[in-house]
Amino acid sequence: MTVNRYRCQLHHSAHERRLETHPLTWWLRDDGECVGLGEYVAKDGYAVVRQVLGHQGPDEVIETLKAANIRGRGGGGFSAGVKWSLTLKGENLPRGYLLCNADEMEPGTFKDRLLLEQVPHLLLESMILGGYANDSFYGYIFLRGEYVEAARAISRAIEEARAAGWLGRDIAGSGFDFDIALHTGAGRYICGEETALINSLEGQRANPRAKPPFPGQSGAWGKPSVVNNVETLCNVPAVLRFGADWYQQLSGERSDDGGTKLYGVSGKVRRTGLWELPMGTPAGELLDRAGGMHDGCTLKTWLPGGGSTGFLLPEHLDLALDFNTVAQAGSRLGTGILTLVADDQSMVSLVRNLEEFFARESCGWCTPCRDGLPWAVKLLRALERGEGIPGDIELLEELAEDQGPGKTFCAHAPGAAMPLASAIEYFRDEFERGIAHPGKDDVMPERPLSANGERGDAER
Numbered sequence: 001m002t003v004n005r006y007r008c009q010l011h012h013s014a015h016e017r018r019l020e021t022h023p024l025t026w027w028l029r030d031d032g033e034c035v036g037l038g039e040y041v042a043k044d045g046y047a048v049v050r051q052v053l054g055h056q057g058p059d060e061v062i063e064t065l066k067a068a069n070i071r072g073r074g075g076g077g078f079s080a081g082v083k084w085s086l087t088l089k090g091e092n093l094p095r096g097y098l099l100c101n102a103d104e105m106e107p108g109t110f111k112d113r114l115l116l117e118q119v120p121h122l123l124l125e126s127m128i129l130g131g132y133a134n135d136s137f138y139g140y141i142f143l144r145g146e147y148v149e150a151a152r153a154i155s156r157a158i159e160e161a162r163a164a165g166w167l168g169r170d171i172a173g174s175g176f177d178f179d180i181a182l183h184t185g186a187g188r189y190i191c192g193e194e195t196a197l198i199n200s201l202e203g204q205r206a207n208p209r210a211k212p213p214f215p216g217q218s219g220a221w222g223k224p225s226v227v228n229n230v231e232t233l234c235n236v237p238a239v240l241r242f243g244a245d246w247y248q249q250l251s252g253e254r255s256d257d258g259g260t261k262l263y264g265v266s267g268k269v270r271r272t273g274l275w276e277l278p279m280g281t282p283a284g285e286l287l288d289r290a291g292g293m294h295d296g297c298t299l300k301t302w303l304p305g306g307g308s309t310g311f312l313l314p315e316h317l318d319l320a321l322d323f324n325t326v327a328q329a330g331s332r333l334g335t336g337i338l339t340l341v342a343d344d345q346s347m348v349s350l351v352r353n354l355e356e357f358f359a360r361e362s363c364g365w366c367t368p369c370r371d372g373l374p375w376a377v378k379l380l381r382a383l384e385r386g387e388g389i390p391g392d393i394e395l396l397e398e399l400a401e402d403q404g405p406g407k408t409f410c411a412h413a414p415g416a417a418m419p420l421a422s423a424i425e426y427f428r429d430e431f432e433r434g435i436a437h438p439g440k441d442d443v444m445p446e447r448p449l450s451a452n453g454e455r456g457d458a459e460r
């Protein structure tokens, strides 16, 4: 029986990939099936665990990671080595947790899914090394609930690794004990925020926690905990095998950030999918690799890394897709998975759709997010219907300003504000077309004062 499955598509065949140039995807099979333990070990998988455990101290591992400067691929870009060096550890301190963030609910993002479904042993090997460096006794993979195929692959890999002695007591005869469990989420975007993830894992409501204390000081069940993204972690074995200089040089002249990046493209392009390329690859190269836009479509704008990043223009296609360069252009690298928007797509509808998602996913703790996002959605719906009133666009700008960095407990609201503010900045005329122009005898409704429109048209 043929089983039709959706697969994240990687667009390099096996003969184009080498471990030294494609440390994340070299392991993958061309047929997209999951790489089992036998195949992984035959490709020298788990060799780095044997090389490091008992032969290098945790501090030495962290120094290598710091020198490599693997910047967090969950979107924040914080150095994994620095994060690990800040984790509380020591003889008189409790051993903690290594938490892998595999929630991947960022709109338009599908990169971790590839690694989770097709090479779960690479993640397990990375977590064993991360657990060793951070003195963790247990690891959790917090997986997006809808990733059913990934859940199957990971569960099988954990069983295989346990049976082969890569998990459990005295791993590879080193005296280091570490095990991993899979935890599937129940479908909330906010669970991807690291402290909300910890609350959810503990069985509590998934609100973010106030920081400090940071998870590295007091995280899951009050123990020091490290939270890292799937892609970030999957870089660790190759860095420990080939060294920090090799990692830095992978990006060549393209970027000050080292390594490769799992970039992806979706939208009205000929070929959606994923590519592992040097960090700092320009977006224009990705558009070329995607075969350009659909026939009859012209690129209008693009998001560099998911729904919570700011729109950029075709003139930005030459910029290096790395953390600093994209930030200087007024957006964020985010997940590095591009969403390309064609000229026949309405910016008002697109942003309304995104803001509906962010409004629904707010945990409700802070006012600008809980009340501001539904209010923005109401205004956007009115503009979409051509029933906006003068002042609505300015009000949307004010709401985006109020949701900016530092005004809420977590980065959810600032992330929601970015596409809204940048869409208005670049495509104001489209928003203005949503303002009704009444006849001289018509009475304009008053601007609503709150999200539930207490003053003004209840429908708005």
Ligand SMILES: Cc1cc2nc3c(=O)[nH]c(=O)nc-3n(C[C@H](O)[C@H](O)[C@H](O)COP(=O)(O)O)c2cc1C
Binding pocket: 071, 072, 073, 074, 075, 076, 077, 078, 080, 101, 102, 103, 104, 105, 106, 189, 190, 191, 192, 193, 194, 195, 227, 228, 229, 230, 232, 233, 410, 411, 412
């Ligand atoms: C609303 C929200 C959702 C997030 N979702 C994810 C996610 O799905 N996966 C992820 O790795 N990081 C996500 N993050 C970032 C995490 O809070 C955290 O920074 C990250 O997991 C740290 O790993 P890294 O340093 O390896 O990037 C999210 C942040 C916010 C504010």
Ligand code: SF4
Binding pocket: 190, 208, 361, 362, 363, 364, 365, 366, 367, 369, 370, 408, 409, 410, 411, 412, 413, 414
């Ligand atoms: S910004 Fe939004 S999601 Fe984040 S804590 Fe505040 S209400 Fe919750």
